[in-house]
Amino acid sequence: MRPDAARPDALDSLDRRIINTLQDGFPVSERPYAEVARQLGTDEDTLLARLKRLLDERILTRFGPMYQAERLGGAFSLVAMKVPPEDFDRVAEIVNGFTEVAHNYQREHAFNMWFVLATETPEAITDVLRRIEQASGYPCYNMPKLEEYYVRLRLPV
């Protein structure tokens, strides 16, 4: 376990119920926290204080609307590269230098670099990939999603 992992017993039963309930959704109403607090058998002030603590302690990374960026226009793709270990840092610097690269992960595999591109138009994806290939000297394997079956990080605690 990583040193920053919370001890599971640091969360009491109310914390766990708050995390589990709020992963499922949150109402759009005048007093939504009071509404959820009633469901959880607590009160609005307690729920707000607990939520603030869970966010401050980074047990929750975020609380609010989850926007589906694709629906706002623009294009996205997952791209993989096979980079020789001795050249990895140079290529990582090139790839990270593109503002269109949103995330970049090193993974344990011959395909060791995996990044997400976010651009205004689909044509821009092709253009950025060509520029990354030219600058790095390695091919980009473009793996845009063809179908989405499920997107939801729900961790029961």
Next chain:
Amino acid sequence: MSIVTSATSQGIEEARADGPAAIDSLDRALIVATQAGLPLVPEPYAHIAAEVGIDVQEVMQRLRRMQDRGIIRRIAAVPNHYRLGFTANGMSVWNVPDDRIGELGPRVGALEFVSHCYHRPRHLPDWPYNLFAMVHAGSREEAHRKVQMISQLLGEDDHGHEVLFSQRILKKTGLRLTA
């Protein structure tokens, strides 16, 4: 801000089924106001309404509308999986028959420990995998057990799979709209 406050709730174009959804400047202002999170006050939508300069009823109506249109997946809490002890996060990749993926993908996605599940293109011969499923676990051993459960679910349609564990985050920036 004058553009935002003078916009009306009329004139929002209905999005095509799969195309990008048209949003107007007020929707955009709401996204900018909430993308960092919902305010932790008893009346969060009234708080946002005051910030954007519109009525609370309109804020709620627009948020519901964006939910209906799939622009907002949902309003919810996102747990930090590392802090909750889910420290082994593997991208499992699968070679399944193309004519079976439409049926198998949703079944893999329905597993509790799978957070994202997609059909992506193969790149033969280097990359034979067409189904991606992110698996979250407390240890690599547990992650491998979960991958084994996916393999059992796929049965004879599992024509090969691998798990790619993340080694290092090289870059991570949120998708951000600017005001």
